[in-house]
Amino acid sequence: MASNWCKRLAGLCSTVAAALAAALAVLLPGVAGAEASSGAYTVVGDAIPFPLNGAKGDAARGREIILNRHVGLCLLCHSGPFPEERFQGTIGPDLKGTGARLSEGQIRLRIVDPGRVDAAAVMPAYYRSEGLTRVAPAFRGKTVLTAEQIEDIVVFLATLRD
Ligand code: HEC
Known part of the structure; x- marks a missing residue:
């Protein structure tokens, strides 16, 4: 009996989820490199232990995003083990050895919303869409990077x- 209910409930949930996803796809204009709002995630200590979109990212794409001066803009402030890049920043810590210092979850929170780690953080929140000030109208309510790009x-x- 109980398992029957579970099955029916699960069926209902997936129908609702599919309808929601379809509605969102219609409602959200295709914004390149930005999501309409940051989805829900759970912070544990100083980390977000699970991927934002439930999927593991791709390291080669991640490197490209970091080096891309129009997408991540990370090298404005950071330097790292990128010998081909001439101009690298010195405002933030060198990204060399990040994986030895921080867990994946710790890295994730520091990119999603550095202000949750240190209220005086200089680094912008790459996956926050609320509580920001002086955002240009075209970008209001949007995240800088998508969950996939962060992963x-x-x-x-x-x-x-x-
Ligand atoms: C405006 C400058 C700026 C930009 C742009 C920036 N960062 Fe940062 N980042 C910082 C600063 C400064 C810190 C040190 C914490 C703080 O004060 O915010 C930091 C900290 C970090 C840390 C933690 C490093 C550690 O060892 O503790 C990581 C990881 C990081 N940034 C990655 C990135 C990535 C990836 C991007 C691009 C998507 C990026 N940052 C863009 C300034 C920046």
Whole structure:
């Protein structure tokens, strides 16, 4: 009896979820490189232990996003083991060895919302859409990077172990 209910409930849930996903796809205009709002995630200590989109990222893509001066803009402030890049920043810590210092979950929170680690953080929140000030109208309510892009970056930075 109980298992029957579970089955029917699960069926209902997946129908509702599919309808929601379809509605969202219609409602959200296709914004390149930005999500309409940050999805829910759980912070445990100083980390977000699970991938934002439930999927493991791709390290090669993560490296590209970090180096891309139009997408991640990370090298404005950071330097790292990227010998081909001439101009690298010095405002933030060197990204070399990030994976040896921090777990994937710790890296994830530091990119999603550094202000949750240190209220005085200088680094922008790459996956926050609320509580920001002076955001240009076209970007209001949107995240800088998508959950997928953040996951790509997390996996890549975790490989920087020395
Ligand atoms: C405006 C400058 C700036 C930009 C842009 C920036 N960061 Fe940062 N980042 C910092 C600073 C400064 C810190 C140290 C914590 C703080 O004060 O915010 C930091 C900390 C970090 C840390 C933690 C490092 C550690 O060893 O504790 C990681 C990882 C990181 N940044 C990755 C990135 C990535 C990836 C990007 C691009 C998607 C990026 N940052 C963009 C300034 C920046």
